[in-house]
Amino acid sequence: VSMIKVSDGIAGVSRREFLYGVGGGTLIASQFAEAAQPSAPLAQGQPEPKLQRVGEPPIEPSRRVGWAVVGLGKLALDQVLPAFGACGKSRLVALVSGDRAKAQRVASQYGVDPKHIYDYDSYDAIAQDPAIQVVYIILPNSLHANFSLRASRAGKHVLCEKPMAISATECQQMIDAAAQAQRKLMIGYRCHYEPCNLAAINLLRQGEIGKIRAVVTDNGQAIDPTDPAGEWRLRKSLAGGGSLMDIGIYGLNAARYLTGEEPIEVAAMVNSPGDDPRFREVEDLVVFTLRFPSGAIAHCSTSYSYAATSRFAVQGTTGVLTLDPATTYYEHALHVKTEKGSRKVELHEINQFAAEMDHFSAAILNQQPVKSPGEEGMQDVRLMHSIYEAARLGRPIKIDWTYRRPMQA
Numbered sequence: 462v463s464m465i466k467v468s469d470g471i472a473g474v475s476r477r478e479f480l481y482g483v484g485g486g487t488l489i490a491s492q493f494a495e496a497a498q499p500s501a502p503l504a505q506g507q508p509e510p511k512l513q514r515v516g517e518p519p520i521e522p523s524r525r526v527g528w529a530v531v532g533l534g535k536l537a538l539d540q541v542l543p544a545f546g547a548c549g550k551s552r553l554v555a556l557v558s559g560d561r562a563k564a565q566r567v568a569s570q571y572g573v574d575p576k577h578i579y580d581y582d583s584y585d586a587i588a589q590d591p592a593i594q595v596v597y598i599i600l601p602n603s604l605h606a607n608f609s610l611r612a613s614r615a616g617k618h619v620l621c622e623k624p625m626a627i628s629a630t631e632c633q634q635m636i637d638a639a640a641q642a643q644r645k646l647m648i649g650y651r652c653h654y655e656p657c658n659l660a661a662i663n664l665l666r667q668g669e670i671g672k673i674r675a676v677v678t679d680n681g682q683a684i685d686p687t688d689p690a691g692e693w694r695l696r697k698s699l700a701g702g703g704s705l706m707d708i709g710i711y712g713l714n715a716a717r718y719l720t721g722e723e724p725i726e727v728a729a730m731v732n733s734p735g736d737d738p739r740f741r742e743v744e745d746l747v748v749f750t751l752r753f754p755s756g757a758i759a760h761c762s763t764s765y766s767y768a769a770t771s772r773f774a775v776q777g778t779t780g781v782l783t784l785d786p787a788t789t790y791y792e793h794a795l796h797v798k799t800e801k802g803s804r805k806v807e808l809h810e811i812n813q814f815a816a817e818m819d820h821f822s823a824a825i826l827n828q829q830p831v832k833s834p835g836e837e838g839m840q841d842v843r844l845m846h847s848i849y850e851a852a853r854l855g856r857p858i859k860i861d862w863t864y865r866r867p868m869q870a
């Protein structure tokens with residue numbers, strides 16, 4: 462059984478949701494962008510896009526890795542829980558929520574036994590629940606560290622949403638706790654599984670546009686303070702920062718994976734309109750510049766007040782590669798322009814969340830490393846703090862923590 466629903470997304474960002482029924486393996490929808498209308502559900506009788514299975518075949522449900530989801534907010538309810546239907550190695554077994562009635566409703570919808578429902582106080586009892594192997598933390602940013610530490614101490618593997626935490630000190634504590642427990646820690650960089658972003662990385666490494674000289678990233682959307690998911694994002698104590706911590710991180714991470722380098726210098730400017738009550742505690746607009754060892758420079762912007770934008774461009778010595786949209790859930794476009802001409806790279810959309818979860822489950826089952834371990838999340842948190850510091854000082858800062866990314870694509 463498979464079903465597709467199309468709806469509007471967070472703060473007016475158009476977003477396509479796949480709601481799969483029973484599944485297995487990562488399902489991809491061919492020509493999905495053409496098949497779906499942006500603002501209306503698929504009309505009855507309208508053919509569904511063709512789904513294809515990619516990657517390895519699904520394993521028997523009883524052998525799949527058991528996952529607990531912590532925090533039943535927008536991302537969990539709209540994307541992550543439905544994505545289990547497209548997983549072949551991961552299954553939902555437990556829920557953690559501050560809202561018992563909601564958790565019960567969700568449990569019955571996804572076939573989770575109510576005895577595996579926890580709240581934030583009873584959370585540590587997951588240690589005695591052998592059905593749970595992975596804990597997926599989808600809470601406001603400042604709660605990531607606490608719930609990650611407790612999951613590691615309970616002997617569970619952790620997938621934590623981005624940003625990993627709100628300070629580098631917290632990130633280090635999370636890394637240490639996972640290492641001590643001999644459990645894995647991975648950060649939720651879904652774009653590391655997204656075909657357009659992966660194809661862009663491959664083309665760049667093959668020299669399709671020559672030597673990379675500049676990278677441009679723009680990631681923003683107007684934040685709605687009346688939306689519960691917008692409310693905490695505007696409070697420093699819960700969000701840790703503003704647009705940079707929330708969506709600028711996509712451009713920052715991309716500047717690193719597109720160049721395949723780590724920055725050695727940052728400069729930045731921040732602007733938060735004083736007359737806009739949304740920006741009393743966190744920043745609105747950040748424009749930052751990253752210098753890489755090869756001489757390439759990235760200039761990146763992020764904002765909570767400009768119209769929804771998700772765009773990367775890479776300028777090389779012999780061509781230009783553009784991703785727009787670059788980081789949405791189910792719609793991406795990759796264009797390459799070289800001396801030979803312009804072309805759109807045709808790719809299948811996939812469920813990034815299912816691919817990400819199955820990557821983690823496979824790493825657990827096969828005792829393999831993960832693409833985005835804690836150190837990868839910590840690198841971005843350190844860089845974001847350097848960006849804030851460079852803006853505060855009004856001058857560039859030299860940086861290098863000798864971090865090198867473990868896997869390139």
Ligand code: NDP
Pocket residue numbers: 532533534535536537557558559560563599600601602604622623624649651689690691693699707
């Ligand atoms: P929501 O506000 O929609 O959900 C957060 C949930 O956390 C709440 O619904 C609530 O769940 C729980 N919660 C516990 N304590 C609090 C508190 N004090 N205030 C508010 N909520 C609390 O946020 P999102 O789902 O949009 O974001 C959650 C995390 O996921 C963030 O870290 C965000 O950066 C990340 N994210 C990642 C995305 C990606 O594409 N990778 C996209 C969107 C978000 P309950 O009621 O069950 O207790």
